[in-house]
Every structure is written in structure tokens, then in C-alpha cells.
Amino acid sequence: MTETTGYSGSGLVLVRNPHLDLMEEDVLYHLDLGTKTHNLPAMFGDIKFVCVGGSPNRMRAFAQFMQRELGLAGDGEDVADICAGSDRYAMYRAGPVLSISHGMGIPSISIMLHELIKLLHHAKCRDVTIIRIGTSGGLGIEAGSVVITDTAVDSSFQPRFEQVVLDDVVVRSTELDKDLAEELLACSRDIPDFPTLIGHTMCTYDFYEGQGRLDGALCSFSSEKKLEYLRRAYDAGVRNIEMESAAFAALCGLCGLKGESCHFHLLPTPGLNPL
Numbered sequence: 001m002t003e004t005t006g007y008s009g010s011g012l013v014l015v016r017n018p019h020l021d022l023m024e025e026d027v028l029y030h031l032d033l034g035t036k037t038h039n040l041p042a043m044f045g046d047i048k049f050v051c052v053g054g055s056p057n058r059m060r061a062f063a064q065f066m067q068r069e070l071g072l073a074g075d076g077e078d079v080a081d082i083c084a085g086s087d088r089y090a091m092y093r094a095g096p097v098l099s100i101s102h103g104m105g106i107p108s109i110s111i112m113l114h115e116l117i118k119l120l121h122h123a124k125c126r127d128v129t130i131i132r133i134g135t136s137g138g139l140g141i142e143a144g145s146v147v148i149t150d151t152a153v154d155s156s157f158q159p160r161f162e163q164v165v166l167d168d169v170v171v172r173s174t175e176l177d178k179d180l181a182e183e184l185l186a187c188s189r190d191i192p193d194f195p196t197l198i199g200h201t202m203c204t205y206d207f208y209e210g211q212g213r214l215d216g217a218l219c220s221f222s223s224e225k226k227l228e229y230l231r232r233a234y235d236a237g238v239r240n241i242e243m244e245s246a247a248f249a250a251l252c253g254l255c256g257l258k259g260e261s262c263h264f265h266l267l268p269t270p271g272l273n274p275l
């Protein structure tokens with residue numbers, strides 16, 4: 001079964017769950033927020049941008065950076081963690097920008113995105129853009145490059161995300177917003193020495209065996225086999241590898257959120273640049 005992407009037409013996010021309207025209270029458990037305990041429209045109704053990334057410290061630093069960039073009151077140091085009570089994710093705001101950590105891997109980002117999307121729904125936010133700012137392993141690209149994802153692909157280089165729903169496997173599209181990708185690429189051109197490209201991002205379920213690493217606790221393949229696989233990935237248009245983009249693209253697409261995924265290829269990961 002394949003699902004189609006959604007857009008509400010009103011700029012509101014689209015929650016596709018008929019049960020939600022019947023619930024007296026919606027507890028966003030991992031964010032430590034809820035519809036009865038918090039006035040979500042007052043707290044978040046004016047949010048226009050959401051930036052997400054794996055680590056809480058990165059997202060705090062990003063909120064501080066945004067606070068300074070936007071010339072907001074405060075010294076940029078005094079951002080408070082809105083989700084401090086949960087100990088799962090960290091959330092900061094700087095004006096119309098929310099900055100949220102999501103941990104590592106698809107299950108972790110999925111839980112955060114379900115609760116974030118419901119938060120944007122309850123807060124009646126409109127025209128929200130969401131951008132993942134993450135790290136990744138580059139494939140045949142210069143260390144320090146930024147890859148803006150046009151499409152997330154799976155380990156067979158297919159543009160799909162398979163979600164198990166009860167005992168069904170549901171296939172979801174992993175295309176991201178092409179116009180937003182071009183807009184971000186244009187922004188990068190204003191910054192000198194900032195190598196940036198648009199390409200496919202391969203999303204894996206594992207950092208070691210899933211990404212062809214030879215240094216995990218388990219490794220059943222040879223160095224030659226790994227290089228052959230990475231060359232095939234490159235030939236299929238993959239320019240970097242990470243662990244969240246497919247779920248991110250699928251959930252944003254289905255719920256009508258304009259989304260992009262940008263990754264810094266920080267380290268010259270040994271063996272991940274076979275070309």
C-alpha cells in the first residue's frame with residue numbers, strides 16, 4: 001500500500017488521525033507538553049520555522065545563534081529548554097524559530113515529529129517550514145560540504161520509506177521540497193568557501209553495518225564489497241548517508257509541512273569517499 005502526500009490548502013498542518021478530535025486531552029508525552037496543561041496557541045501560534053537536529057547542545061547553540069541573528073532581546077545565552085521536564089528532547093525558541101533535538105535514528109525522530117506535528121496543529125500554526133540540520137557521511141564529495149537533500153533513499157537506493165503499521169508495511173514517499181532546496185542552495189552561494197550541493201541522501205537504520213563501516217562490533221563484508229556498494233550508491237545519485245531523512249521526508253510530506261534536510265559532511269570518514 002502506498003500513501004499520498006498531503007497539503008491542507010490553508011497553510012495549517014494536516015493531522016491524518018480521526019481519533020484526535022475525539023480525545024479530551026492530547027498529552028505530548030515526550031515533549032512534556034499537553035492541550036490541558038499548556039496554552040499551545042499562545043505559546044507557539046506564531047512559529048514559522050522549525051529546525052531539528054540530533055543533539056540537544058547543537059539545537060541550543062542554533063537557537064542562541066538565531067537569537068543574535070534576529071536581533072532579539074537578551075544576550076543570546078538565556079534560551080530556556082521548553083521540554084526540560086521530559087529529558088527526551090530539548091526545545092528552544094528564538095522569535096518565530098523553534099529549535100528541537102530529535103536524538104539518533106528513525107524511531108527517535110519519528111516520535112518527536114508525531115508530537116511536533118500535533119503541537120503545530122493544536123497551536124494552529126500556519127505556513128511552517130521545517131529544516132533538519134544534521135551531520136552525515138559524504139560520498140565522493142569534499143569534506144566540509146553541505147548536502148541539501150532532494151530525495152531520501154533507502155539502502156537499495158529507492159525513494160521510499162517503509163513504515164510498519166500493525167502488521168502491514170506501508171510505503172511512503174520520501175521527496176522533499178524542491179523549491180526550498182533551490183532556495184537554500186541560492187543562500188549558500190552568498191557565503192564564500194561554503195561548498196554546497198543538492199543530491200540524494202541515503203537513510204540507513206544503522207551507523208556501522210548499514211553504512212559499510214569496517215569498525216563496528218560486527219562486520220561480515222570485505223573492504224572490496226563495501227567499496228563496490230558505496231560506488232553503486234554514488235552511481236544512483238547518493239551524495240551522503242545519515243539516519244533520519246526518510247522518516248523526516250515521509251512525515252513532513254504526509255502532513256503538509258514544507259520540509260528540507262541539510263547535512264554537513266564534517267569528517268573525512270575513512271572509506272566513505274571511494275571515488
Ligand SMILES: O=P(O)(O)O[C@@H]1C[C@H](O)[C@@H](CO)O1
Nearest residue numbers: 053054104105134135242243
Ligand atoms: O543530526 P545528527 O548529526 O545527529 O545526524 C546524524 C545521523 C545520526 O543520528 C548521527 C550518527 O552519528 O548523526
Ligand SMILES: O=c1cc[nH]c(=O)[nH]1
Nearest residue numbers: 135136137241242243
Ligand atoms: O557517517 C556518518 C556521519 C554522521 N551520521 C551518519 O549517519 N553517518
